[in-house]
Amino acid sequence: MDLMQLRMLLAIADGKSLQRAGLTVNRTPQAVGMAIGKLEKQLDLALLQAAAGKGLTLTPAGEALADAARRALSLLDEGVSAAKEIASGTHGALHIGANQSIGEHVLPRVTDLFHKRYPDVRLKVTIEYTDTVLASLSRGEMDIALVAHAAREAHLTSTLLMNDRVVAVMSARHALAAADELRIADLASQSLILLSEPSELNERVVETFRRFQVSMNPCVMTSTLESIKRMAAQNVGIGIVPRLCVGREPKLAGLAVKTIAEFGDDRELWIVCPSDPSPACRALCAIIEELYGTGRPVVASASLAAE
Numbered sequence: 001m002d003l004m005q006l007r008m009l010l011a012i013a014d015g016k017s018l019q020r021a022g023l024t025v026n027r028t029p030q031a032v033g034m035a036i037g038k039l040e041k042q043l044d045l046a047l048l049q050a051a052a053g054k055g056l057t058l059t060p061a062g063e064a065l066a067d068a069a070r071r072a073l074s075l076l077d078e079g080v081s082a083a084k085e086i087a088s089g090t091h092g093a094l095h096i097g098a099n100q101s102i103g104e105h106v107l108p109r110v111t112d113l114f115h116k117r118y119p120d121v122r123l124k125v126t127i128e129y130t131d132t133v134l135a136s137l138s139r140g141e142m143d144i145a146l147v148a149h150a151a152r153e154a155h156l157t158s159t160l161l162m163n164d165r166v167v168a169v170m171s172a173r174h175a176l177a178a179a180d181e182l183r184i185a186d187l188a189s190q191s192l193i194l195l196s197e198p199s200e201l202n203e204r205v206v207e208t209f210r211r212f213q214v215s216m217n218p219c220v221m222t223s224t225l226e227s228i229k230r231m232a233a234q235n236v237g238i239g240i241v242p243r244l245c246v247g248r249e250p251k252l253a254g255l256a257v258k259t260i261a262e263f264g265d266d267r268e269l270w271i272v273c274p275s276d277p278s279p280a281c282r283a284l285c286a287i288i289e290e291l292y293g294t295g296r297p298v299v300a301s302a303s304l305a306a307e
Contacts, residue, residue: 005035012058092121096123097137144284162292166242174235195223
């Protein structure tokens, strides 16, 4: 038994003749008759009967099979339609992983536009340190990652999203708030508020202080960038954060933002996805390209730990 035999049976039930059934399924009347005859032989059942003045009709057994065939083919058509919608990127689900700075300051704009264009795609967003996000992506638990370094695995493709830099944030009342730019040596005696390990940001800050042989005095280690900014505004200490998390939001009352000369525009943020991404993933990448512009896809390694 195949699907065409069932479609032919339904066409006969509706058209009452082999000729009309053949027109419906785009087959000759002879081909329809042979197919139904073969089906009757397979089932050892009579499915058709000739009724005077009524043409061909279904036997009771044929009616029972036709009823089931209608339901089955309807479900199959629904499944094919759903599969095509998912393949087009207009339906289904998309799991996005991101580090804090991207997740809180890039994704809201991206997901808002994505939802407007693809309202039937369910979005799930997980914000974690980069290494955690990339590990989940590599295991197939996420569809795309927006993170602080490129992937190392060959089955993942990385595209440069943007360059960011590290900046200092402090209370407007702080003595260093009047400076145009800070040097790393200016921070040697200051109480610092840092993102906790194992973040890429923490690793970057520690490595830079070590490279310039400047001592550090971390007074607070916290797991969120928002808490760093708020504590800095309260003059608890000087926070060190990505510029991204202070550059596109209303200024926090009483917060001063200063560049640090030794931290350049070299903090790379990446889009990472499987080499054969889903249609929904490609649609999201297209929106990111539209909003921010991106570089050429590459596979890059990084020695840094993850944010």
